[in-house]
Amino acid sequence: MSRRSILFVFFVVTCSNVFGEEKRVAVGKCLSPTGMIVRREKGNAAWQVVRIAEPIFTEDLLLALPLGVLRFDNDMRMSFLADMDGRSPFPAIDSAVRIHANKEVDLDFTLDRGRVAFSNVKKRGAAKVLVRFHDQVWAVNLKEPNTRVAVEIYGRCPRGAIFSRDGKNSHSPVFDAVVIVMTGRAAVRIGNEEHLLHPPPKLCFLHWDSIDGAETPRRLPKLPDWSEPDDLGKLKVGLKFRQKIQRLQQFRKLVVGQSVSAAVETFLESNDPAKRRFAVYAAAAADDLRHLTQALNQPKDTDLCEDAVRAVRHWLGRAPGQDLRLYRHLTTAEKFKPSHAETIVQLAHSFAAEDIRQPATYELLTAYLRHDVTAIRVLAYWHLYRLVPKGRDIKYDPLGDKETIEAGYKAWKKLIPDGQLPPT
Amino acid sequence: MKRITFALSFFGLLLLASAADAQLFRRRPPVAPPPPSNAYTKPSPSSPTPTAPVVGPAAVITSSGQYMLDVQRAYLMQEQVKRSKLDTRRKAYEEWLYERAVTPTPEEFREEDRQEQLRRSQIDPPLTEIWSAKALNDLLLDMQRASSTSSYVPPVPIDDSILKHINVTTGRSPGLGLVRSADRLPWPYVLQGAYYQDERSKVDKLLPALARQAERGMVSAVTLREFMDAVRTLESKLRASIQDISSTQYVEAKRFVTQLHDAADILQEPNVGNYFTRWQPKGNSVEELVQFMTAQGLKFAPATIGDEPYYTALHRAMANYDIALHKSGSRSMASKRGSYRR
Structure with a gap:
């Protein structure tokens, strides 16, 4: 050399x-x-x-x-x-x-x-x-x-x-x-x-x-409730806490024995709502977009929809550019149409103050209540629930069958006709 | 001699107080008001707002010095409150509350918003509020109210090219809008597709013709009906394709269609010709524009797609003038108080 x-x-x-x-x-x-x-x-x-x-x-x-x-x-x-x-x-x-x-x-x-x-x-x-x-x-x-x-x-x-x-x-x-x-x-x-x-x-x-x-x-008058000791064994022993510890231990064993993704999948398929809920947030924490999207688009029950939306928003708020990552995952890995993927990502954000004053916003959301894509129905209903408290009594299930969805859509349409703002 | 000694001592102490004040602010920030929403720290009688201890020369402050301190603190607190109020709605905690469905109802929100609308319109409104003309109308109303109490304010000039792109209204309709730009309509991307070709061609042909008729003050009912049919069909097609386009594209296209409907509304007004003549916004300065709008009984109407930058520019000019108006108004009020005391 x-x-x-x-x-x-x-x-x-x-x-x-x-x-x-x-x-x-x-x-x-x-x-x-x-x-x-x-x-x-x-x-x-x-x-x-x-x-x-x-x-x-x-x-x-x-x-x-x-x-x-x-x-x-x-x-x-x-x-x-x-x-x-x-x-x-x-x-x-x-x-x-x-x-x-x-x-x-x-x-x-x-x-x-x-x-x-x-x-x-x-x-x-x-x-x-x-x-x-x-x-x-x-x-x-x-x-x-x-x-x-x-x-x-x-x-x-x-x-x-x-x-x-x-x-x-x-x-x-x-x-x-x-x-x-x-x-x-x-x-x-x-x-x-x-x-x-x-x-x-x-x-x-x-x-x-x-x-x-x-x-x-x-x-602060005292330390917040979350300031628990480090050792799991020292945690309070009420029933809810014991159940929580059991879930954590089960999840941990699955992670050790298989992988984080496998643990999330097992918990998502579980019949225990608490485990499904845990899995959604664990998926977001571990950047497991496949299971996060599954929770949003194919949730096992309506309660999971709420946590799926929140987990997605939490994930999006982590750093700049997360929305583009989600969009790319939806289009390339999950094979959503670009327009649908864009709609999902956009609906994961909140509406501007000016948008809330526009009848077109509510027209859009009610129309999405019977969209073909479950995630869009879930997100649209999630917003309507918050923006229009008077509609909370309407029986609508984004995971329901066609008749249920159509009936719910019509009820919302009656509450918020085209061109009008919701009643106060 | 005693009086001179007393005056010298007094002013000396005032100077000392100012120095102490400056030191205090360099060392510690002023006490901020409680944050508007913070789940950790709900206010309670047993835990009043804490303050940092005052040390050093600041302990030697006369009552006059204390007054100056208080005035400056109050001003800073006011600025902080103002800023925090403006920015509250863009904070992470607000989004977290929205997720938990504990935000105010839209009506409560609108009411709250009305109460602070002027401050927002002056300082840093969202662009959507400028383009919807809300911020401009807030400033217009405030200037109309303030003009009687203010003293001289230097004029803020307005470029003539800006006013040509500003829509106004009597309140019955949303202003000329797309009628003004009938010859070169800014079609949104989605509506440029082949699916909307027929309706697009009809609107491109009919709206300029209607605009020319409106200028002469004689709009043909037949042409107008044909135009409205084309817009309705366009809207139906857009609604039918809602599942195939993104929400952003839909909102943009819907906004355009709404403006076409607004164009149809204004073309039905008997005095539509006035929008091309008497009611065309005029003024070399903000003050002249406000006088014109007041004399004609007009308000600002939302921006047509493509005219947003002109609205932003006009807003800036109006906000600067309104702030100057307030400052001169407060001075003239202060002098009135002073004369009352005398």
Whole structure:
């Protein structure tokens, strides 16, 4: 090999090390039972199960279904606190993070979605954490050992967002974020402002949104209901909780034994409505668009329609460009007509204030009540239910037979004739 | 001497207060009002809105300095409330409430909206409200009310080319609309298809003829009936194809068909010729335009497809003038108060 070739190879390797993607570095381990957390490496679509005590690597996307605990090498701990049951004030339905290698701080992570709590478990001294989400980087200083801070985010496409097939004029979702100090003391620095927070009932709550930025910290009388302990075994033992734990364990076993997709499919086919509901949100969390679309277009029961629509909207609000991803999936993988796929994506958004004042909007929605495509019927009815409370007594089932659908359509048409606004 | 000493001390303390005020705002933001909707923090008597502690030189503030602080805080709070009100409806939490079906009914929403419509129309209304002429009419009404109390306001000029694309109405019909652009109708993509060829050809032929007749003040009933039949058939065909086109395409096409219906309505007005003569919007400035609209008893009508940029430009000019009008009106009110006190 000539000297020039050696130098060239050396140059390429150095550049790839300096400018290439971050290396995967082990920074801690999983404390949760095998299968509670799954991971996906960058550039890879497949989810892999994280086993108990397995190392956690930087840059992997870690998704909890829905709970999980991580322990990091420098005495930091993180819990995933997703809330698939809807007990939270905000929809922290699924939680996912990406850890970054950063020697300047004790923990550096991107909160991709949902809610996590991180703790300083050092024997002494403060812990510095960088929390990243959306376009934000917040520095959180956990002032003393056993300080625990929760942070949650969610996004939604703004009302009136218009979907375009070519991706032009694409809108960005709007986001909400919340920080709550659960124990100890923490200083949260956002830009040039620093807020010192304590647990309830003191100043412990900080709310931020992507429109107005951070508000002044506020007090909470007590910790929210979702602030459960990490260990599943310590959870309350009421019947509903026991059933919930059983479902989680069953799902986890299916994930470990087969895959996330197989677990979702099994639960979707189940006769238990709670399992079907869980599966819809798990499908959205795991980007399983096939099953998410199935839940929307071929739901087993009408109750599932509500969760399917909400799961789709939650998924769309995660990041810009999600609507175009959904459209492409509907047309290429699910073989929807482009016009139908576009209609589905558009109806997953809310109507603008000006549209709500137009009779044409209600004309469109009522006409869609007898559309050939189930997903369009489901979405149209979902909006009409919200926009026209007086129509809630009308017997309409988007999954019904032709006669039922036609009868429901006629009733809605009688309530909102063409060219008119709904009655108030 | 005592008086001079007292005045110097007083002004010195005022200066100190201003410096403290500036320091305070550099260090800490003012207290914000409670957010309009936040499920975590519902207000309760036992947990009043907290404030950050005041430290350092700000502790030494006279009553006059405190008043200045309060005025500035109130102004900032007002701006924050204004901004948060405007943006509330575009926030993620609103969408989350909508999903849970706990939003106000459309009627409650419309009522709430009416109460803040002027502020929205001035500052940052959605484009759809500008193009529907709602924002323009809100500003027009406000300017008509404010003109009696205001002092001089510098004119805001309007380009003549803008007014040629603005529709007005007496209130009986939605304005000239597509009749004005009859020779080059902006057909939406969906309606350009072969399926609508027959009706499209008829409308392209009949509407310009009707427009010329309207200008002369003599619209033929036969021609008008033929036009209306073509529009109805177009609409039926559009409805029948609702399953084959996307919702966005349908809404765009439906809007166009609605404007064709509006054209038919206005062509039936006995004074339709006035829209080409007396009622053509005029004015070199916003003030002149408002005077013209007031004198003729006119309001703004929705934009024809393709004329949206002209509406946006006119809105900007009117909003600037209306804001200036309010400022001059508040000054003239203040001077009235001052003279009353004297």
